[in-house]
Amino acid sequence: MTASVPQRRSIVREADVVSGRSVRSRTWLTAAELANWCLGQGDVLVPAYDPDQVIAAGATKTFQYRVSPNGRAVRRVWRIYIIGDTVGTATISAGAMASRTVDVPASPSTAVPIEYLEDLTAKSSALQTLTLTIVSGAGGGGARISGISCHESPRAVLALDTIDRGVEMTSAWAREPIDARENNSLGGIFDAEDAMSGTGNLLRRTAYLGYARPDNITDCWSDSIGSFVPMLIQGHILTRKIMATDTARGVTFRFLCRASNATTDGEIRITNNTTAASVTLTVTDPGTTFAWFSTGLSFACEDLTVASGLPGGTFASSTFTIEFRRTGAAGIFYVASACAEE
């Protein structure tokens, strides 16, 4: 009894399903394999980026990301690249896992890769904040963080339950009865498809962007002028094509914001450069503690008739700009993280 996850995907032969003819069990066994493959791959929670941050010896920097996982992962893999001025150490921690201290050799121009495994205590698809803390060792010469990413580890076997939605493979073998129970045979395949399909279900694209700067008012984005200034420019978002008729889908943006006092407000404007559509997120009285605020904007879907997936074959179909400014009373408006998901 197992819902194993194959290494490579399969293709269900639609042409095998024809009126008046029996469908071979092999067709549905392939469908069970494909459902398990889709469900068993991990998602990227933080696409790789360069936070462009130097952490002085002995200092601590914390990066926060807002994500809604698909809920089947049991391990997250953080990859951090550090450029050390001199020999030193860095201590990494994320979530509830114990911290890990690693040596950072002197590497003034070449990043040193660090892998940090965050094993989870529970599967969760809830909207949550991922926190990554990096402490530069006191004896070193400081560290420049040149890359951060986080992805979920793939699974080998899915559980036969309503969370993983694994399909028990032997139930789709030849000569086995056609069964409509959950996690079994055609019933399991229908269940898995139902769990994955549509918007907001268990196969969402969990991250289009995850760009965090340290969550302190010295290192994050800030504006005290009152006119829009760039936060991120020339970025790319191309959404997952869900329904056959889709040409654009919504993207949810989340920002970690605060202000220098209780009455200062801020605005964040996101522009789809292709359509010129924009949305302005008004952050009213965020106060002096960082908190998350969200808004949404529509972007073009991938075009599955084009090899690159780019509508029209060009990247011009998918760029965005994010700007921000302080509004309201005098003061400073801060943003420490910008994340985008399906």
Place this chain on the structure above:
Amino acid sequence: MATSSELGQIDGLPGGAAAVSGTACATSTMRTLANNLNALADERSRVLVSFPPRSTTVGGIGVKVGVASEWQRLYSFGPFPLLVGSDGLPYPIRARVGGRSDGVASSRLRIGACLPENANIEMQATTIGANIIETAAFTSATNAWRDPTVAKTTLTLDASFLATSLAIVDAVNSSSPGSVAAVMVVIEVWAFSAAAGGAFCTQAYAAEQVPL
């Protein structure tokens, strides 16, 4: 290749096992089930690198001061376990890279998807493979995406990208340790500049894409 005959999911399926229990299903229902599973797998792809610039003038990492006219690694991201298609080849990767020069020096950038052990050789090779994109030469001191000389938007990975054993756990609390076969690749950015310290990479993007 994109395998869904409708190039996307279509409506009309019953909602799960309970809805089909004890019910005869129409041929159209079962074909829709097959189409939708293929569509889900086609669009299972993930964004691996999403690194936009913060302005047109600052940010990024530059080539070494004191070293000119040689390819140098600026960024390495990952390694990531890639999706593998039915033919055993990883999904191609839609990729783009950008940066700035010093306003004078001729500079170029490369973005590639490589097995970790091969990146150092492949990324600085005289003749690059299908898994690497090289931009046309530029001198501008403004951060911008840089297009390749020959239009190319995807990194293609061939049969040499073999799966390796990847240690995993299969249950919460670090239990059920095991391994899976996975094609692990790094996304790397390298730069070449005629002047020492001349080229900077300020932006990169890479996302999986079902092959056509």
